[in-house]
Amino acid sequence: xxxxxxxxxxxxxxxxxxxxxxxxxxxxxxxxxxxxxxxxxxxxxxxxxxxxxxxxxxxxxxxxxxxxxxxxxxxxxxxxxxxxxxxxxxxxxxxxxxxxxxxxxxxxxxxxxxxxxxxxxxxxxxxxxxxxxxxxxxxxxxxxxxxxxxxxxxxxxxxxxxxxxxxxxxxxxxxxxxxxxxxxxxxxxxxxxxxxxxxxxxxxxxxxxxxxxxxxxxxxxxxxxxxxxxxxxxxxxxxxxxxxxxxxxxxxxxxxxxxxxxxxxxxxxxxxxxxxxxxxxxxxxxxxxxxxxxxxxxxxxxxxxx
Amino acid sequence: xxxxxxxxxxxxxxxxxxxxxxxxxxxxxxxxxxxxxxxxxxxxxxxxxxxxxxxxxxxxxxxxxxxxxxxxxxxxxxxxxxxxxxxxxxxxxxxxxxxxxxxxxxxxxxxxxxxxxxxxxxxxxxxxxxxxxxxxxxxxxxxxxxxxxxxxxxxxxxxxxxxxxxxxxxxxxxxxxxxxxxxxxxxxxxxxxxxxxxxxxxxxxxxxxxxxxxxxxxxxxxxxxxxxxxxxxxxxxxxxxxxxxxxxxxxxxxxxxxxxxxxxxxxxxxxxxxxxxxxxxxxxxxxxxxxxxxxxxxxxxxx
Numbered sequence: 001x002x003x004x005x006x007x008x009x010x011x012x013x014x015x016x017x018x019x020x021x022x023x024x025x026x027x028x029x030x031x032x033x034x035x036x037x038x039x040x041x042x043x044x045x046x047x048x049x050x051x052x053x054x055x056x057x058x059x060x061x062x063x064x065x066x067x068x069x070x071x072x073x074x075x076x077x078x079x080x081x082x083x084x085x086x087x088x089x090x091x092x093x094x095x096x097x098x099x100x101x102x103x104x105x106x107x108x109x110x111x112x113x114x115x116x117x118x119x120x121x122x123x124x125x126x127x128x129x130x131x132x133x134x135x136x137x138x139x140x141x142x143x144x145x146x147x148x149x150x151x152x153x154x155x156x157x158x159x160x161x162x163x164x165x166x167x168x169x170x171x172x173x174x175x176x177x178x179x180x181x182x183x184x185x186x187x188x189x190x191x192x193x194x195x196x197x198x199x200x201x202x203x204x205x206x207x208x209x210x211x212x213x214x215x216x217x218x219x220x221x222x223x224x225x226x227x228x229x230x231x232x233x234x235x236x237x238x239x240x241x242x243x244x245x246x247x248x249x250x251x252x253x254x255x256x257x258x259x260x261x262x263x264x265x266x267x268x269x270x271x272x273x274x275x276x277x278x279x280x281x282x283x284x285x286x287x288x289x290x291x292x293x294x295x296x297x298x299x300x301x302x303x304x305x306x
Numbered sequence: 307x308x309x310x311x312x313x314x315x316x317x318x319x320x321x322x323x324x325x326x327x328x329x330x331x332x333x334x335x336x337x338x339x340x341x342x343x344x345x346x347x348x349x350x351x352x353x354x355x356x357x358x359x360x361x362x363x364x365x366x367x368x369x370x371x372x373x374x375x376x377x378x379x380x381x382x383x384x385x386x387x388x389x390x391x392x393x394x395x396x397x398x399x400x401x402x403x404x405x406x407x408x409x410x411x412x413x414x415x416x417x418x419x420x421x422x423x424x425x426x427x428x429x430x431x432x433x434x435x436x437x438x439x440x441x442x443x444x445x446x447x448x449x450x451x452x453x454x455x456x457x458x459x460x461x462x463x464x465x466x467x468x469x470x471x472x473x474x475x476x477x478x479x480x481x482x483x484x485x486x487x488x489x490x491x492x493x494x495x496x497x498x499x500x501x502x503x504x505x506x507x508x509x510x511x512x513x514x515x516x517x518x519x520x521x522x523x524x525x526x527x528x529x530x531x532x533x534x535x536x537x538x539x540x541x542x543x544x545x546x547x548x549x550x551x552x553x554x555x556x557x558x559x560x561x562x563x564x565x566x567x568x569x570x571x572x573x574x575x576x577x578x579x580x581x582x583x584x585x586x587x588x589x590x591x592x593x594x595x596x597x598x599x600x601x602x603x604x605x606x607x608x609x
Contacts (some may be wrong), residue, residue: 013499017410018401025381025422027466030438038440087402100330105388109334112341114591118584120527122554123344126577132348133570156340163337185472217430220529220554224561245432247579250434252534259438268433279428 039269044264047270048072068267070233074241076148077234078222079215081151086159087208093159094166094204099192117160125224127154144228148237153221158211171202173293180302192228199293206285213278217271219245229254244271307459319500342395348581352574357512369540376572380540382579385542388457388536389526392464395517396525400472402505403411408480409498424438427470435534438463441536442593458546464531472521479513480506505541515594523587529554553580 025088045054050067062071128149135143162211173196197204234241244267248278251264355361367376403423407416438459447454462547484506491501506513529552532538537549538559551559553576 010497010499010503013405013503015408017402019408019418020399021411021415024399024403024466024469025419028422029424031434031441031466033436034441035433035602086607089333089336092330093337096330096334100327101334105334109338111588111592112338114332115585115588116341117338118523118527118588119341119344120529120580120584121578122527122529122557123348123580123584123590126557126561127344127347130351130574154314156344156596158342189326194548213428217432219430219432223558228436237444245430249530249534251334252439255415261374268430268436271430272433273432275428276364276425279425283424297514 022226035265035268035272036076038262039265042266043269045163047263047266048174049113066263068244068247068263069265070231071242072270074227074231074234075216075239075244077147077153078151078210078243081148081237082154082158082215083208085151086162089155090159090162090207090211091204094163095170095197096190097163097171098167099188100261110124113160113163116165120220121157121218122224123152123300124157124218125221127156128221128225134259144238145237145240146238147226147234147241149242150222150225150227154215154218154227156213157218157221159293161211161214162207165202165210166200169203169207169289171302172221172289173202200289203289206282206289209278209282209285213275213282216278217245217275221250222246223249242277244269320512329500335484340581341575343588345581348577352571352578355571355575359536364575367542371569376569378553378556380542380578381551381553381556381576383542384532384536385526385554385583388460388532388550388552389522391457391587392461392468392525393518393522396465396469396472400469400476400517400521401514403469403473404476404480405502405507406482407477409502409531411579420473421443423470423473426466428602431467431528431530432534434467436461438531438535442449446547452547456541456547457550458537459533460536460550463535464525464528466530468521468525472517475517475520475600476510477512483513490601492543499500500534512594512597515593517540519578519587519594523584526583527554529558532559586606596600 030249046067048054048069049064049066049070052064052069054069093109093113097106097113101109129145132143132145132149141177170192177195177199178191181195186194224244226240227243229242229250230239231240231242248267248271249263251260251267255261255264355364364376364378366375368377368381369380372547387584403419407419411419415559442456442459443461445454446452446456446459450458487501487505487509491505496504532550533555536552536555538551539549540551540556541549543550557573557576558568575581
C-alpha cells in the first residue's frame with residue numbers, strides 16, 4: 001500500500017508542480033494588473049501636487065493640499081532619518097560580529113540579531129508607543145508621538161538587515177584577502193578597513209538599499225508612532241507627519257470620493273515602483289559582489305584555494 | 307592596496323585598533339540592548355496585569371471595552387488560526403514551486419519563476435492590502451455572502467505574502483543538496499519526480515522545517531493584511547467567511563482608537579504574547595540549524 005501511494009505521489013507531483021508554478025505567478029500578476037489598471041490613469045503631476053503649481057511647491061515650499069507631495073516628503077525624511085540612525089550602528093555591529101566578537105559575545109549578538117529580525121514590525125511600533133507613555137509619566141509630560149520617534153523605531157526594524165548583510169558579505173570574502181593583509185603586517189583594523197571593507201562595499205551597499213526599501217514600505221511601525229492623514233509637509237522632528245504607505249492605508253479605509261480612491265491606487269503604484277527599483281538595485285549589487293568573489297560563497301569551510 | 311609609502315607605525319596602529327575595537331563592541335552592545343529594551347518595555351507595561359484579578363480579565367473570551375471587559379483570547383486564537391491556515395495553503399504551494407524550479411519544470415522556466423518570486427518579496431504589504439480590498443473582497447462578497455472582509459480574504463493574501471519566504475529558504479537548501487545527487491539519481495534511472503521525492507526532499511529536511519517555521523513567524527507577525535482584510539471583529543470565527551481579529555491588528559486598532567488606559571494594559575499583554583511567539587520561532591530555527599545534515603542554511607529571512 002505505501003508503495004502504491006508512493007507511485008501515486010510520483011505521478012501526481014509533476015502536474016501539481018506545474019499547477020503551483022502557474023497559479024502563483026498568475027495570482028501575483030493578476031493583482032499587479034489590477035493595480036496598473038486602476039493606478040495608471042491617475043499618474044500625473046496633479047497626483048503629486050494637486051492644484052498647486054509643482055515649481056512653487058518644489059522651490060518655495062508652497063503648501064500642497066490634495067496631492068501626494070507631503071506624504072512623499074514625509075517618507076523621504078523618515079527614511080533618511082532612520083537610516084542615519086541605523087546605518088552606522090548596523091555596519092559597526094556587522095563588522096564586530098564578523099571580525100571581532102568571539103565565543104559567548106558572538107553567540108549572544110547573533111541570537112539578538114536573529115530575534116530582532118523576527119520581531120513583528122508592530123512590536124517596534126508598540127515599543128515606541130510605550131516609550132512615549134514612559135516619558136509622559138516621568139521626564140517629559142508633554143511627550144507625544146512624532147517623526148523622530150517613528151524614525152527611531154524604523155531604525156530598530158532595519159537594523160538586523162544591515163547587521164546580517166554586512167556580516168555575511170565580510171564572511172563571504174575569500175580568506176586569502178585576510179591572510180594577505182596579515183602577512184603584510186597590517187593590524188586587524190587595518191585589514192578590515194583597507195582590504196575587507198572596500199572588497200565587500202558593494203554587498204554592504206546592497207544591504208543598505210534593502211534597508212531603505214524596508215523603511216519606506218513599512219506601515220505598522222508608523223501607524224503607532226505618529227503618522228497622521230493630514231499634516232502637510234513635515235516641519236520639526238517633534239511634529240506629526242504624513243507618509244506614503246499610511247496614506248494608502250488611510251485612503252483605502254476612509255476614501256470619500258472616487259478621486260481619492262484613484263489617488264490611493266496612484267500612490268500604491270508609486271510606492272511599488274520605488275520599492276521594486278530599490279530591490280532590483282540591491283540584487284544587482286549583491287550579484288556583482290558574488291561574481292567578484294566567486295570562491296568565497298561556496299567555500300565556507302575555510303579551505304584555501306590556490 | 308593599503309597606501310604605499312606610509313608605513314603604519316605599529317604603536318599608533320595599536321592604539322587606534324583598541325579604540326576602534328571598543329567602538330565596534332559598543333555598537334554591538336547597543337544592538338543587543340535594543341532587543342532587551344523592546345522586551346523590557348513590553349514586560350514592564352504588562353506587569354500591572356499580574357496583580358489582582360486583572361490577569362483573569364485579560365485572559366477571557368470577551369472584548370467589550372465599554373463594559374470593562376478586556377479579554378484578548380479571541381485575538382490569540384485569531385492570530386494562530388489565520389497564521390496556520392495561511393501556512394496550510396502557502397506551504398504546499400511553496401514546496402511545489404521549488405520542485406518545479408528544481409527539476410520538475412523545464413530548466414528554461416526555472417530562472418524566470420524564481421525572479422517573479424523574488425519580485426514578490428519587494429511588494430509592500432499595504433499595496434497587497436489595497437488591491438485585495440477592491441479586488442478580492444468584492445469577489446468573495448459576490449461569490450459567497452457577507453461583507454467579504456473575512457478570514458478567507460486575509461488568509462489568501464497572507465499566503466501570497468509568505469510564499470516567497472518559504473520558496474527562497476527552501477530554494478537555498480535545495481541548491482546545496484540537489485546538484486551532487488543529480489548524477490547518482492540519473493544513474494539509478496530515477497525520474498525527476500522520484501529523485502525529488504525519495505532523495506532530494508528527504509535530505510533537505512532542515513530546509514523544509516526552517517521554511518515552515520520562518521513562514522509561520524512571518525504570517526503571525528504581519529499587521530496590515532489582517533487589519534485591512536479580516537474584518538476585525540473580536541470573536542472566534544465560526545467559518546472561513548466570518549471576520550476575525552489578530553493580535554497585530556488588535557494592537558493597531560486599540561492604539562488608533564485611543565480608548566481609556568485600562569485597555570492599554572491588555573495591549574502590552576498582546577505584545578508579550580507576540581514576542582514570545584517570535585522567540586519560540588527563533589529557538590525553533592536554531593534547533594533546526596544545529597541538527598545534523600548538509601551544511602549551509604543562513605539568512606533567508608525576508609530578502
